[in-house]
Amino acid sequence: MSPIPHLDRRLVVVTGKGGTGKSTVAAALAVMAARRGKRVLVAEVNATERVAPLLGAPPAGPVVREARPGIFTVDVTPPAALREYGLQVVRFQAIYDAVFENRLVRHFLRVVPGLGELVMLGKILHEARPAEGGRPRWDQVIVDAPATGHAVQLLRVPGALLGMVPAGPLRSDAQWMHDWLVDPARTATVLVTLPEEMPVTEAIELDRLLRERVGMEPTAVLVNAMPAARFTAEQVARLAPLAEAAGPVGPAARAARLQAVRSGLARRELARLRVALPLPTACLPLLATTGWGSREVERIADALAGGPGGSPWLD
Amino acid sequence: MAGLSGAIAGRRVLVCVGAGGVGKTSVAAALALSRALEGGKVLVCTIDPARRLATALGLGALGNVETRVPDEAFAAAGIEPRGQLFAMMLDVKRTWDDLVTRHAPTPERRDRILRNRLYQQMSAALAGSQEYMATEKLYELATDRDYDLIVLDTPPTANALDFLDAPDRILDFLGDDQAPLLFSPARGARLGFRLAQLGGSFLVKTLARFTGAEMLRDLGDFLASFQGMYDGFKARAAAVHELLARPTTGFVLVTSPGARAVAEARSLQARLVAEGMPVAGAVANRVTTSLWPAGRPHPTAPALAAALGEADAGLAPGLALSLEEHERMAAAEAAALAELLAATPGANAVVPRLEEDVHDLAGLAALAERLRG
Numbered sequence: 001m002s003p004i005p006h007l008d009r010r011l012v013v014v015t016g017k018g019g020t021g022k023s024t025v026a027a028a029l030a031v032m033a034a035r036r037g038k039r040v041l042v043a044e045v046n047a048t049e050r051v052a053p054l055l056g057a058p059p060a061g062p063v064v065r066e067a068r069p070g071i072f073t074v075d076v077t078p079p080a081a082l083r084e085y086g087l088q089v090v091r092f093q094a095i096y097d098a099v100f101e102n103r104l105v106r107h108f109l110r111v112v113p114g115l116g117e118l119v120m121l122g123k124i125l126h127e128a129r130p131a132e133g134g135r136p137r138w139d140q141v142i143v144d145a146p147a148t149g150h151a152v153q154l155l156r157v158p159g160a161l162l163g164m165v166p167a168g169p170l171r172s173d174a175q176w177m178h179d180w181l182v183d184p185a186r187t188a189t190v191l192v193t194l195p196e197e198m199p200v201t202e203a204i205e206l207d208r209l210l211r212e213r214v215g216m217e218p219t220a221v222l223v224n225a226m227p228a229a230r231f232t233a234e235q236v237a238r239l240a241p242l243a244e245a246a247g248p249v250g251p252a253a254r255a256a257r258l259q260a261v262r263s264g265l266a267r268r269e270l271a272r273l274r275v276a277l278p279l280p281t282a283c284l285p286l287l288a289t290t291g292w293g294s295r296e297v298e299r300i301a302d303a304l305a306g307g308p309g310g311s312p313w314l315d
Numbered sequence: 316m317a318g319l320s321g322a323i324a325g326r327r328v329l330v331c332v333g334a335g336g337v338g339k340t341s342v343a344a345a346l347a348l349s350r351a352l353e354g355g356k357v358l359v360c361t362i363d364p365a366r367r368l369a370t371a372l373g374l375g376a377l378g379n380v381e382t383r384v385p386d387e388a389f390a391a392a393g394i395e396p397r398g399q400l401f402a403m404m405l406d407v408k409r410t411w412d413d414l415v416t417r418h419a420p421t422p423e424r425r426d427r428i429l430r431n432r433l434y435q436q437m438s439a440a441l442a443g444s445q446e447y448m449a450t451e452k453l454y455e456l457a458t459d460r461d462y463d464l465i466v467l468d469t470p471p472t473a474n475a476l477d478f479l480d481a482p483d484r485i486l487d488f489l490g491d492d493q494a495p496l497l498f499s500p501a502r503g504a505r506l507g508f509r510l511a512q513l514g515g516s517f518l519v520k521t522l523a524r525f526t527g528a529e530m531l532r533d534l535g536d537f538l539a540s541f542q543g544m545y546d547g548f549k550a551r552a553a554a555v556h557e558l559l560a561r562p563t564t565g566f567v568l569v570t571s572p573g574a575r576a577v578a579e580a581r582s583l584q585a586r587l588v589a590e591g592m593p594v595a596g597a598v599a600n601r602v603t604t605s606l607w608p609a610g611r612p613h614p615t616a617p618a619l620a621a622a623l624g625e626a627d628a629g630l631a632p633g634l635a636l637s638l639e640e641h642e643r644m645a646a647a648e649a650a651a652l653a654e655l656l657a658a659t660p661g662a663n664a665v666v667p668r669l670e671e672d673v674h675d676l677a678g679l680a681a682l683a684e685r686l687r688g
Contacts, residue, residue, distance in 0.1 A: 017335065017336055018334060018335015018336035018337075019334065019335050019336015019337060019571065019573075019576070020336060048579075050575070147335045147336075149445075149470070197674045198340075198341075198674065199336070230633045230636070230637065231630070231633055235629075235630055235633070238627060238630065239630075242623070242627065242630070245622075247622050248614035248618060248619060248622055249619060249622045249623055249634070251606040251607050251638060252614060252619055252634040252635065252637065252638040253630075253634060254606050255606050255634070255637040255638040255640075255641035255642075256630070256633055256634045256637035256638070258637075258641065258668075259637045259640070259641070262668075288640040288643050288644050289643075289644075289647060290572060290573050290574050290644070290647040290648055290650075290651050291574050291647065291651075292574070292575070
């Protein structure tokens, strides 16, 4: 059994507020899957690439590249995705060039609202679904999706097109894509947040937007950068007077007090989150670092897998 | 550290830019509050779809209209502003509608656009639409109202400067230099018509395989309905750009002390300077500040235990670990921030990580104090 049964889906969408560590979580999920012998693709969406560097590899750009054994990355961009999609539709390079590279048509395609999002999602979902009559290309495709508002804008495009585009090829593409996104058997959605006031509020809002505007049911919440519960309540009470002490005790107690306050607030916000979002929830440890690389990603993956510290999943 | 008070004094517009999750909205609201406390009539405009500013300002729901933060809210927070603080949240769809209404040559044309299915989708779902409308609204507010200061929070884009490029990108597809070609003065000068003329050609057949034939007709109608409005849009965008470049405008780079956010702030700064945009200063938010003299070794747990005395000796390992972690973070953050702070001499503020997140007026007032320096 997978250590995180909820997330064992062909497609995993990772989203959340900006700065909560979505890319780190996406990279850590990929590391976990690769450790179980799976072949994984991590797709970033028209972003400054973070996942490949987090895995110690150079950025992949718009072409799929292997970052480390078993883990591939790609940065999906509208022009590259449109070209791929267009070629799939017309099948012949010469026809594609004649049609899609035509000035008038290029202008025209830019006007189609949501087309950029549609082709990017199309590229990602195309990677996720099995080739006709064949095996799936990947055991898992992980999407490092944009932050809250932009993620909803991206994910709602197929559904929005259904309400707007008359029957035709574009509509049928929008239909299968929408079906994939809203099917919990094929797609898992992970909300990443921090145990702080604004990120928790935004995670709750994002959950609502995904349900109402996209029709997606979030699968799990990952609370990143959770400070350790280092001191008991009695000890915390002692820290305030000690913070005034002379010598080495004062500064150390002040640092401890900041840690304790932060930890207490984090637990309060975690409690608020859990009341508002009754979803499977796991906490990932706060690492005392500003620079993130493969070593930190491995540590997050260890924590997610349930290392010596026990399962990160809360009851 | 000089604080931002000198750098932002006299500015009429402040634009807060930075990576997502660095606290732009709080900084924008605190900068606005800061001026309102001194006596100005100030507006803070947020574009954030997650509506965080509403929470921070104690306002239930912000809309496309400017809402004054009520005196009672200030009184409850123990604050007595000499000026007035207004807040609003950008409604992208409404701003588009206003723009179309302003530029449409006739009421019929306006209605034709507003009713168009593609327009309705475009105004909400188009990438860059939010950014474009943010600057559009900013211009309207800066020219039509009498605010002493407008503070603009910017959307949490992957690329924080998208809002500089967005207007051009969108104008580009509403009709760029190819527009004459598309909307030729020929009879029935409509793209739909021209496409119909081409109808049967393999080009249109192939396109129809891609989009469906009906979609092509809708699009032709949509583009045609914008005919003649392009120049008005273009002139407006140029005026918006001019407003952003004025010396009375100031961009405030907001960053957290993480290496990635700082790198983004640095590239934003370079881009703004290259575009001739006025950078007012930088804010390093949520910084871990050092508690221990540089160069001196940290106390060990046994040393702390001895100093604590028997009753509290049990705290020693936790204290040693906490100080060690704290100082490691402080050093790493200081290193990450050094270049940015050096590049904004006399115009930056370092805000320590506060015990509470900023989520109310009292918290904003404390943040405002820190920003002034």
